[in-house]
Amino acid sequence: MSVKESLHSHEKRILLALGKGLSSEEDIIAETGLAPASVMHASLWLYSKGLVGVKEDHAEYLELNDEGLEYLRKGLPERLALKTLKKGELSVGDLSDSIGADKSRIAVTWLMKKRFAVIEGGVIRLTPEGREHLDAPTGEEKALEALKERRPVSSIQKDLLKVLESRGKILKRSVETKRSLSLTAEGKALVKSGIAVEDDVNVLTPEMIKSGSWRVSKLRAYDVTAVVPRTFVGKKHPLRATIDDIRRIFLEMGFTEIKSPIVESAFWNFDALFVPQDHPGRELQDTFYVPGEAKPPAKQLVSNVKKTHEDGWKTGSTGWGYEWNARTALERVLRTHTTAATCRALAEAKEFPEKVFCVDRVFRNETIDYKHLAEFYQVEGILIDKGATLADLFGLLEEFYTKMGYEDVRFRPAYFPYTEPSMEVEVYDAERKQWMELGGAGVFRPEVTKPLGVDANVLAWGQGLERIVMGVEGLRDIRTFYRNDLNWIRKE
Amino acid sequence: MAVIEVNYNDLCSLIGKRFKQEELVERIDMMGAPVDSADGDVLRVEVFPNRPDLLSVEGLARALKSFTGIEKGLRKYRLAAPKISVEVHEVKCRPFAAAAVARNVNITNDLIQSLMQVQEKLHDTFGRKRRKVSIGVYDMDTAKPPFTYKAVKAGEISFVPLDYPGKLNLKEVLEKHPKGVAFAGILDGVTEYPVWVDANNDVLSFPPIINSEQTRVTERSKNLFIDVTGMDKAAVHSALCILVCLFADRGATIEAVKGAGFALKTGKMATSEDAIKNLLGVEVSAKDAASLLERMGFDAKRKGARVEAVVPAYRTDVMHECDLIEDIAIAYGYDKLKPRRPMFPSIGARHPVEARADRLRELLIGFSFQDIMTFMLTNEETHYKKMRLPEGNRVRLSNAVSTETAMVRTTLLPSMLDVLRANKHQSYPQQLFEVGDVVIPDGNAETGARTVKHVCIVLADAGMTFTRMKSVAVELFRELGKDLEVKPDDRPFFITGRCASFDGGVMGEIHPEVLNNFGIELPVAALELVLT
Incomplete structure (x- = not known):
């Protein structure tokens, strides 16, 4: 195939444009009507075929960066200070109150540096020079104004540049490359010999297929290695994907999904779980409270729970030995754990075995940071049956966590107010070569089950979700899940 | 959760056997007090709230000594016959007090460290930040027995509190001493304050705030007086018990105090x-x-x-x-208890609401829309003001730490608009949805509020219109086996004339003012539906 035959129609158009005497890339784009990327692409091909020469000119540009733009828009810190000082003398502290501590620190530095003000006994006093500039712009302000828009460095006066650069990082430099093309001797000869632009066919149309015209058209070869635009698929949120995996495991194991109200009574969230009313977890700094009271549960239930807290009732326990307050139990909270849901399920359980689970959101009065959320997901499952034992719980947990993909599971003694025995579940992280705490488990105390009318053992386990997924995804910031950064979600 | 720091060497010497550090850590773990970290000789041990006796190094050593089989069974403690006496008067604001004496105490650095730590940890956890229980330990030889626990008026008595240059009366202690400022809340509304005084009416301490400088325990102290005061008799006695056993373990003679009503009862x-x-x-x-x-x-x-x-x-x-x-x-040994493959047959089922939510998510992902999860806690600014809505009926929190989380959402749309704002520099189109819970106040509900599942879709792109949203809605309803019947409607957050309502929901083009409020720069069409 000759060079001429190998030319793509884009290349031909560019050659023709160059033949007309054009050279800058911009002009060629305008002349050929091709997309900038196509012109660039085609000219590189022409270059590689030795038909055109490419010359690149780099021009340096200067513009204000975000900080610079803010200075331009809102004024330099010392201008803010001057405006404030115009109304009278101020102490350094007053200035800080008036324009903010950060700004005032910068402002004072510059006022002194420019000899616009002196500080005497903590009071800022303007110098004559400072007074002169109360209404007149400073050199820097003029320079900022001059750089309102991006400009080539070559067009900026040297002294102006110096002023701006002395101000620290308020400028952004960028380089723009301009390309111009010229025909080589070979290229010139080719153009002279005549170039016919017959339209290559890009798209195979229905008409072409029907009419058979495809036989005479030339279907252009694509650059199959070229970068293509991204296609965005719809996906489950990464957290949702894990939630659904866990729900599926529970369902496979024969558990029924339950839900409970988000606005919950202290009774179901705490009291029925044998959490004493002075327990630190119930304090305002841990639990979100909602004004108003919930409707009281059935009288018998309230009485059972009251007596159990006070002296153990018929549970065989000593109880906590304090006077239980029925009103405190009616306080409304945002549920702090999914155990509130399983607790309600316990009270309703009639036939055994009963197996229920809950994956839902819970709330804690936390200041949100990279390690803490005020709302997050918990996973919880319970199995109720006579004859269900700790050994069965261990078996259940092994089954559950194996399905979750963990091979080695172990149990370590732990404490929860409503289970006894209690344990932490740990799984072996082969990559990090260490045991990792995943969740808690235990057998509900008789002080929880008997007042709710359950005469059977209740095996329970649960865990938080976000931290586990963080480990799997290698995330350092727990807030990532709720930022919904599409860049992250689309990549996950 | 309390974490105590324990010196490995001190612990081994108290146990009476030098364990390899690794083995010791493993034993502590399996006894039910996880070791957070081991940094050189310092072990950080997590103590669960049911075992305050492990808050002292001595208690931990005692438990390990029997757990590892070195000294099994109950360790016997005996209180020697009282040599001093106390009078406990009625103190309304802090009714319970108990006391004991430890004699011939060998004050070592390890003991002082342990004592300071156990006091701090007991105060913080078991003592509910000193409100329920607080502890005082005194150099007994600096004061003259008998001692008295009584209630006095604020200005009635003055003393030099620990770490303070001069005398203060009780009111001044609460106002000026750092511990007074920190714990004054416990004595809010009290007119007569609790004090321990000696035979000369010199103050030993002002519970639960601070001891006197005069009775400070130093390396030269020999005989100690220990008191615990509080609001719960059993808790007061437990705390004192933990302390006297600690001294006995360190070789001191522990002694009863006449009139203190304290005995070591198994x-x-x-x-x-x-x-x-x-x-x-x-x-x-x-x-x-x-x-x-x-x-x-x-x-x-x-x-x-x-x-x-x-x-x-x-x-x-x-x-x-x-x-x-x-x-x-x-x-x-939890590690020796053999797991049994559980045989409790039952048939599982999804919750009907979650099953519907699953179906919706599956459909919307089929539309290539992206599943989003947002916080349920929000604030009036985002939920109403930016949406051009008047404030409505909602669940507000009484005690939120942050103004960002003042209320529970009643609709999903504002959070979705926030997500669009956060992603305004990402590529378009952005077609997002959330299937999530909202909370609606309802006087008839047991807890005064209902949790309701909503679905919200937002479509953002240059040229996005109502038509596109409606075409999605039609398909969605068809897939759910329903006909979409819409009628023109109006909402402040939609453009007038470009909003329609239908069974359980509403859709439209977001009002440009709302877009400005959220900082969104492209048109958005949205739909919100109650999932019943």
């Missing part, structure tokens, strides 16, 4: 072979159970198929037979 709890099998699922003979309990620091005797245990005075967590069985399980 408790009783029994269990049986059947109960153990019923809870643990393994056969443990009464004889073995007794031996296992001894490893946990109990005295235990077998009586037929029953086991009767003597519970140490500091083990106030033993409230029920199951607490005893847990200790048997711990001594048996």
Whole structure:
């Protein structure tokens, strides 16, 4: 195939444009009507075929960066200070109150540096020079104004540049490359010999297929290695994907999904779980409270729970030995754990075995940071049956966590107010070569089950979700899940 | 959760055996007090709230000594006959007080470290930040017995508190001393304050705030007076018990105080072979159970198929037979208890609401829309003001730490608009949805509010219109087996004339002012639907 035959129609158009005497890339784009990327692409091909020469000119540009733009828009810190000082003398502290501590620190530095003000006994006093500039712009302000828009460095006066650069990082430099093309001797000869632009066919149309015209058209070869635009698929949120995996495991194991109200009574969230009313977890700094009271549960239930807290009732326990307050139990909270849901399920359980689970959101009065959320997901499952034992719980947990993909599971003694025995579940992280705490488990105390009318053992386990997924995804910031950064979600 | 720092060498010397550090950590873990970290000789041990006796290094060593089989059974503690006496008067704001004496105390650096730590940890956790229980330890030889616990008026008495250059009366202590400022809240509304004084009416301490400088414990102190005051008699006695045992473990003679009403009383709890099998699922003979309990620091005797245990005075967590069985399980070893493949047949099912939510998510992902999860806690600014809505009926929080989380959302749309704002520099189109819960106040509901599942879709792109949203809605309804019947409607957050409502929902083009409020720069069409 000759060079001429190998030319793509884009290349031909560019050659023709160059033949007309054009050279800058911009002009060629305008002349050929091709997309900038196509012109660039085609000219590189022409270059590689030795038909055109490419010359690149780099021009340096200067513009204000975000900080610079803010200075331009809102004024330099010392201008803010001057405006404030115009109304009278101020102490350094007053200035800080008036324009903010950060700004005032910068402002004072510059006022002194420019000899616009002196500080005497903590009071800022303007110098004559400072007074002169109360209404007149400073050199820097003029320079900022001059750089309102991006400009080539070559067009900026040297002294102006110096002023701006002395101000620290308020400028952004960028380089723009301009390309111009010229025909080589070979290229010139080719153009002279005549170039016919017959339209290559890009798209195979229905008409072409029907009419058979495809036989005479030339279907252009694509650059199959070229970068293509991204296609965005719809996906489950990464957290949702894990939630659904866990729900599926529970369902496979024969558990029924339950839900409970988000606005919950202290009774179901705490009291029925044998959490004493002075327990630190119930304090305002841990639990979100909602004004108003919930409707009281059935009288018998309230009485059972009251007596159990006070002296153990018929549970065989000593109880906590304090006077239980029925009103405190009616306080409304945002549920702090999914155990509130399983607790309600316990009270309703009639036939055994009963197996229920809950994956839902819970709330804690936390200041949100990279390690803490005020709302997050918990996973919880319970199995109720006579004859269900700790050994069965261990078996259940092994089954559950194996399905979750963990091979080695172990149990370590732990404490929860409503289970006894209690344990932490740990799984072996082969990559990090260490045991990792995943969740808690235990057998509900008789002080929880008997007042709710359950005469059977209740095996329970649960865990938080976000931290586990963080480990799997290698995330350092727990807030990532709720930022919904599409860049992250689309990549996950 | 309390974490105590323990020196490995001190711990080994208290146990009386030098364990390899790794082995010791593993034993502490399996005894039920996870070791957070080991940094050189310093072990950081997490102590669960049911075992305040492990908050002292001495208590931890005691438990380990029996757990590792070096000294099994109940360690005997005896209070010597009283040599001094106290008078405990009625103190309304802090009614319970107990006291004891430790003589011939060998004050070492390890002891002082341990004492400071156990006081701080007991105060913080078991003592509910000193409100329920607070502790004082004094150099007894600096004061003249008998001592008196009584209530006095704020200005009635002055003393030099610890770490303070001069005398203060009680009111001044609360206002000027750092500890006074920190704990004044406990005595809010009190007119007569609790004090311990000696025979000269010199102040020993002002519970639960601060001791006097005069009675400070130093390296030269020999005989110590220990007091605990508080709001709960059992808790006061437990705390004192933990302290006196600590001194006894360090070789001091512990001594009763006349009039203090404190004695070291062991408790009783029994269990049986059947109960153990019923809870643990393994056969443990009464004889073995007794031996296992001894490893946990109990005295235990077998009586037929029953086991009767003597519970140490500091083990106030033993409230029920199951607490005893847990200790048997711990001594048996969770690692040795064989898991049983559970055979409890049942048929599982999704919750109907979640099953519908699953169906919706599946459909919307089929549209290539992206699943989003946002916070349920929000604020009026985002939920109403930016949406051009008046404030409506909602669940507000009484005690939110942040103004960002002042209320629970009643609709999903504002959070979705926030997500669009956060992603305004990402590529378009952005087609997002959330299937999530909202909370609607409802006087008829048991807790005064209902949790309701909503679906929200937002479509953002240059040229996005109502038509596109409606075409999605039509398909969605068709897939759900329903016809979409819309009628023109109006919402402040949609453009007038470009909003329609339908069964359970509303859709439209977001009002440009709302887009400005959220900082969104492209047109958005949205739909919100109640999932019933």
